[in-house]
Amino acid sequence: MPLLEVTDVNKVFPGVRALDGVTFALQPGEVHALVGENGAGKSTLIKLLTGVYQPDGGELRYRDEPARFATPMDAQRAGISTIYQEVNLVPLMSVAHNLFLGREPRSAFGLVDEKRMVREASEILVRYGVTTDVRRPLGTMALGAQQMVALARAVMVDAKVVIMDEPTSSLEPREVETLFGVIRDLHARGIGIVYVSHRLDELYQICDAVTILRDGKVVHTGRLAELERIRLVSLMLGRDMSAVRREGFTGFAGDHTGAADAPPVLKVTGLSSRHRLHDISFAVRPGEVVGLGGLLGAGRSETIKAIGGAYPVDAGEIEVGGKTLKNPTPVRAVQAGIAVQPEDRKAEGIVAGLSIRENIALAVLPRMARLGLVSDRKIDKIVDTYMTRLRIKASGPDQRVGDLSGGNQQKVLLARLLATQPRVLLLDEPTRGIDVGAKAEVQALIDELAADGLGVVLVSSDAEELVEGADRVVVLRDGAVVGELTGTNVTTEALLETIAAAAVSSEEPHDN
Numbered sequence: 001m002p003l004l005e006v007t008d009v010n011k012v013f014p015g016v017r018a019l020d021g022v023t024f025a026l027q028p029g030e031v032h033a034l035v036g037e038n039g040a041g042k043s044t045l046i047k048l049l050t051g052v053y054q055p056d057g058g059e060l061r062y063r064d065e066p067a068r069f070a071t072p073m074d075a076q077r078a079g080i081s082t083i084y085q086e087v088n089l090v091p092l093m094s095v096a097h098n099l100f101l102g103r104e105p106r107s108a109f110g111l112v113d114e115k116r117m118v119r120e121a122s123e124i125l126v127r128y129g130v131t132t133d134v135r136r137p138l139g140t141m142a143l144g145a146q147q148m149v150a151l152a153r154a155v156m157v158d159a160k161v162v163i164m165d166e167p168t169s170s171l172e173p174r175e176v177e178t179l180f181g182v183i184r185d186l187h188a189r190g191i192g193i194v195y196v197s198h199r200l201d202e203l204y205q206i207c208d209a210v211t212i213l214r215d216g217k218v219v220h221t222g223r224l225a226e227l228e229r230i231r232l233v234s235l236m237l238g239r240d241m242s243a244v245r246r247e248g249f250t251g252f253a254g255d256h257t258g259a260a261d262a263p264p265v266l267k268v269t270g271l272s273s274r275h276r277l278h279d280i281s282f283a284v285r286p287g288e289v290v291g292l293g294g295l296l297g298a299g300r301s302e303t304i305k306a307i308g309g310a311y312p313v314d315a316g317e318i319e320v321g322g323k324t325l326k327n328p329t330p331v332r333a334v335q336a337g338i339a340v341q342p343e344d345r346k347a348e349g350i351v352a353g354l355s356i357r358e359n360i361a362l363a364v365l366p367r368m369a370r371l372g373l374v375s376d377r378k379i380d381k382i383v384d385t386y387m388t389r390l391r392i393k394a395s396g397p398d399q400r401v402g403d404l405s406g407g408n409q410q411k412v413l414l415a416r417l418l419a420t421q422p423r424v425l426l427l428d429e430p431t432r433g434i435d436v437g438a439k440a441e442v443q444a445l446i447d448e449l450a451a452d453g454l455g456v457v458l459v460s461s462d463a464e465e466l467v468e469g470a471d472r473v474v475v476l477r478d479g480a481v482v483g484e485l486t487g488t489n490v491t492t493e494a495l496l497e498t499i500a501a502a503a504v505s506s507e508e509p510h511d512n
Helices: 042-049 072-078 096-100 114-126 145-156 173-188 201-204 227-238 243-245 302-306 330-336 356-363 376-389 406-418 436-451 463-469 492-507
Strands: 004-013 015-024 029-034 057-062 080-083 159-166 192-196 209-214 215-221 266-273 277-284 289-293 315-320 338-341 424-428 457-460 470-478 480-485
Touching: 004 042, 015 042, 015 192, 015 215, 029 042, 029 201, 029 215, 029 330, 042 159, 057 330, 072 080, 072 470, 080 145, 096 114, 096 209, 114 145, 114 173, 114 492, 145 173, 159 302, 173 192, 173 201, 201 227, 209 227, 243 302, 266 302, 277 302, 277 315, 277 457, 289 302, 289 463, 289 492, 302 338, 302 424, 330 338, 338 406, 356 376, 406 436, 424 436, 436 457, 436 463, 463 492, 470 492
Parallel strands: 029 192, 029 209, 080 159, 159 192, 289 457, 289 470, 338 424, 424 457
Antiparallel strands: 004 015, 004 057, 209 215, 266 277, 266 315, 470 480
């Protein structure tokens, strides 16, 4: 008997049929993978299961009874918990308050028992590999640690179903292993898990069953072990693997090494910032992709932000095209030809309440304004160009960006950056949380941009993606450069060895 199921469910938005006759069933104690390209309907189905949306047709059953959740809180009370890709907690509140939000322990007088809450929060988080002062604001923690707090919060309730949407996108390998241990424990306790991920290795490691969506329809459901990876990807994309490979599924398509004798388009010298960055130096030539490698917390994102003017710089120099960028700010960086794609696209990138057209136009309005007026025709031409070039799937340029899939939101952000006609593109996790097809398209686009002479700095937590996509990799640890990989040394093994060697070196005792 299924624990949670939907039968012939439909959901329609203006101009878009998001779900078309979808049937899905989750068994007790099953880890069920839900996969598909961005825009396939995964997020919509999850929102129907959790009371965010109501179906336009079909039936939802929970524990063998007809169910209808008017709000997410109704679904949570019934025993359905969700862990979202973007941490959905309150960054200004303490870690402990986030963990117990809405169910704080009370004293005999009905007041919140702060001491007990702090003590229990600390004890709970240790099981998830998080050791911190739980009285600190959640927003001061790394994204990976925040994700583990969200996981702990979801599992703490008396859940019968746990839905995980890209839960490892912000996690280090050690944290991923902790997550998998939690999943195995939930599995043994008979709790059903819906697992959404674009990382195929993860799916085949922990999932029992799989349902594949494409264009709002179920194209396959069954035991995952019986489905070859090539077949899974082909079903997701609706085309054979030869077509996928031609679009760059196996990595970046071409050799985009910058000319060895060309002057750098970006040169960073001795960059230091707030005790987080220490003497960072590297250069990027036109047509070159330079990767920043290292574990979470190594200083990769801080380096990107500092170059882009969004992180205070105490010392060092940034040159773009041979000209020094003085007192860098985001505006000055853009004017100098630097475009930054941040790690967290929702918090720091897109404006979810605005349309695709408005999001892309934000970047070009200052440049195109004449006496305070902007030509709608010129804006429309730019928007149409980038929607076509990046294959943004939407009902049209006036669709709200917040209603798009994660991959299409990422493409809108990239379109806005490219519309500024930058000389240097700083990409922080550009394929985080997007599907195989969209990932291939983004990789191929980066390759194309580099071939056109753009200098690219690439940050990725996926070691294979980093070494496949970069000509050189600058390795960071604790905010400092600890090595650089070039030529045939740009391999996953060399990257991991460099990180490991730096870790051992930092832990060795030093003579006074």
